[in-house]
Amino acid sequence: MIEIVHPGILASIQDLGRPGYRRIGVGLSGAMDELALKVANIMVGNPSSAAGIETTLGGFELRFTRDTSFAVTGADADVTLDGGAIPCWWAQDARAGQVLKARSPRLGMRTYVAFAGGIDVPEVMGSRSTDLKGGFGGFAGRALAAGDMLDLHEPADASRLKRGFGLSARKASLIPIVSEEATAVRMLPAAEWEVFPPLAREEFLDAHWKVLPDSNRIGYRLDGAALDTGNVKELLSHGILPGTVQVPPSGKPVVQLNDANTCGGYPKLGVVIAADLRKFAQLRLGGLVRFSLVTAGEAVEALKEQQRVLQQIATQCTLARRFVQ
Amino acid sequence: MDSRSDEPELHFSAMGEAALLCQTATAGLDLSEQERFWALADDIEREPGVREVVPGMNNLLVMFDPLNADPRALAALLTDRWASGKARAVAGKIVEVPVSYGGVDGEDLNWIAERAGLSVEEFVSLHAAGDYTVYALGSQPGFAYLGGLDMRLATPRRETPRPRVEAGSVIIGGAQAGVLSRTTPSGWHIIGRTELEFFNPEEAEPTLLLPGDKLWFVVKEIKA
Numbered sequence: 001m002i003e004i005v006h007p008g009i010l011a012s013i014q015d016l017g018r019p020g021y022r023r024i025g026v027g028l029s030g031a032m033d034e035l036a037l038k039v040a041n042i043m044v045g046n047p048s049s050a051a052g053i054e055t056t057l058g059g060f061e062l063r064f065t066r067d068t069s070f071a072v073t074g075a076d077a078d079v080t081l082d083g084g085a086i087p088c089w090w091a092q093d094a095r096a097g098q099v100l101k102a103r104s105p106r107l108g109m110r111t112y113v114a115f116a117g118g119i120d121v122p123e124v125m126g127s128r129s130t131d132l133k134g135g136f137g138g139f140a141g142r143a144l145a146a147g148d149m150l151d152l153h154e155p156a157d158a159s160r161l162k163r164g165f166g167l168s169a170r171k172a173s174l175i176p177i178v179s180e181e182a183t184a185v186r187m188l189p190a191a192e193w194e195v196f197p198p199l200a201r202e203e204f205l206d207a208h209w210k211v212l213p214d215s216n217r218i219g220y221r222l223d224g225a226a227l228d229t230g231n232v233k234e235l236l237s238h239g240i241l242p243g244t245v246q247v248p249p250s251g252k253p254v255v256q257l258n259d260a261n262t263c264g265g266y267p268k269l270g271v272v273i274a275a276d277l278r279k280f281a282q283l284r285l286g287g288l289v290r291f292s293l294v295t296a297g298e299a300v301e302a303l304k305e306q307q308r309v310l311q312q313i314a315t316q317c318t319l320a321r322r323f324v325q
Numbered sequence: 326m327d328s329r330s331d332e333p334e335l336h337f338s339a340m341g342e343a344a345l346l347c348q349t350a351t352a353g354l355d356l357s358e359q360e361r362f363w364a365l366a367d368d369i370e371r372e373p374g375v376r377e378v379v380p381g382m383n384n385l386l387v388m389f390d391p392l393n394a395d396p397r398a399l400a401a402l403l404t405d406r407w408a409s410g411k412a413r414a415v416a417g418k419i420v421e422v423p424v425s426y427g428g429v430d431g432e433d434l435n436w437i438a439e440r441a442g443l444s445v446e447e448f449v450s451l452h453a454a455g456d457y458t459v460y461a462l463g464s465q466p467g468f469a470y471l472g473g474l475d476m477r478l479a480t481p482r483r484e485t486p487r488p489r490v491e492a493g494s495v496i497i498g499g500a501q502a503g504v505l506s507r508t509t510p511s512g513w514h515i516i517g518r519t520e521l522e523f524f525n526p527e528e529a530e531p532t533l534l535l536p537g538d539k540l541w542f543v544v545k546e547i548k549a
Contacts, residue, residue, distance in 0.1 A: 025506070124526050134507060188342060240386075
């Protein structure tokens with residue numbers, strides 16, 4: 001078992017989300033940085049879809065109640081096991097009684113912890129993710145709290161790790177943002193792109209948008225010079241997806257994310273490509289983001305490239321696990 | 326049929342590299358068009374490479390696997406299926422929704438009735454007399470977008486949404502009516518409350534309502 005000692009600002013159980021239920025209003029949920037959770041799972045010998053913990057901005061602490069392999073990925077955070085520093089993107093064994101802490105990240109926002117076997121909470125509608133707005137899934141349908149005790153599944157690969165191993169996160173660009181620079185995000189234009197005044201489109205692409213502090217898993221609200229919405233009107237409600245860049249009457253864009261409503265009616269400039277969505281998981285509040293347009297072909301290439309990187313990491317991890325057992 | 330000039334044409338736009346939004350240029354809400362979108366959704370859902378379909382208000386979002394489906398081919402297929410004119414008229418169930426109108430749980434009732442130039446009793450009886458159809462579920466789990474609101478009751482949304490509106494709140498937003506299935510922020514106006522539960526994730530059929538169902542609001546009481 002795992003005991004949550006401090007959850008930090010927001011910690012929740014997430015897997016790869018709950019697809020397939022949008023037509024009844026149930027959104028995706030799931031890990032915001034999907035690649036980070038997948039890699040953490042692979043590092044401990046899990047299927048990449050196993051449930052782990054997503055933590056936000058550190059302040060997180062847990063205690064192992066039995067010997068368990070674990071992995072930490074995501075933000076470049078200051079992580080310790082019983083006070084001893086652990087690199088980020090790292091896997092090793094913990095003994096019963098040891099305490100894992102994740103402090104506020106130097107770079108990035110969300111840290112993922114996976115455990116051999118994966119967290120054992122009931123599947124609700126095909127997923128173990130917490131739907132925080134809907135109040136179901138994950139642990140009792142809510143964010144983790146101090147004192148919560150989490151069960152783990154028996155791992156399929158029960159081998160112990162004699163030593164830890166890790167990935168050179170910065171070198172491999174596994175943390176998708178760079179400090180001090182505006183994070184570049186690619187998107188495909190959506191239905192109303194052409195309806196916005198040309199100047200507004202230009203300003204949207206030129207601006208370095210600032211992430212407002214009330215941004216969260218539902219969406220990122222961006223601050224900058226308000227865009228002229230011209231003759232663009234509200235629309236009949238239609239299905240929207242994580243990455244949809246809407247412009248409400250305020251003229252300040254909102255990027256819808258994993259916990260967003262499934263339908264909306266604000267005019268939309270575009271939809272962020274799948275390969276770049278994880279950048280929002282690691283983009284800090286107060287951080288800067290800028291947008292560029294790409295074609296569907298380029299978006300698909302970026303997705304293939306991300307899958308190729310993941311495949312390479314999986315191969316490396318399989319080798320590393322053999323080496324450290 | 327020789328001429329199809331009045332036929333609503335399907336327009337496509339990308340929603341990222343893995344989804345297409347299908348819409349028509351028809352103004353306002355149209356139930357017969359919605360019935361065609363329901364049929365199109367059922368039809369296309371079974372196609373290889375299609376991941377998920379999301380019927381909206383006179384529109385349809387089609388999500389696909391971009392590594393195994395070509396959006397142009399998919400658009401051509403959708404155009405073809407739409408042109409068949411197939412509709413799915415749903416003989417949905419009728420759900421009675423008992424409502425306590427007004428009071429603290431319906432705090433906007435007095436002023437939006439006044440805005441509409443109606444007494445509270447007139448406003449409530451018009452609201453309860455409506456024959457509402459569930460067009461689509463969306464926004465939040467089990468939330469039904471309803472068509473059929475008497476236009477005299479339509480009220481533009483709030484400038485600023487309330488941060489927290491209770492589940493069961495009976496609400497009006499523009500020309501749309503609904504009942505909140507989950508406590509949530511909302512910019513719609515609150516006119517009453519029902520005890521009915523609209524979403525239970527533990528059930529095999531998690532939502533009380535499905536597209537095509539009819540909703541009848543029943544006046545339980547009107548509070549001052």
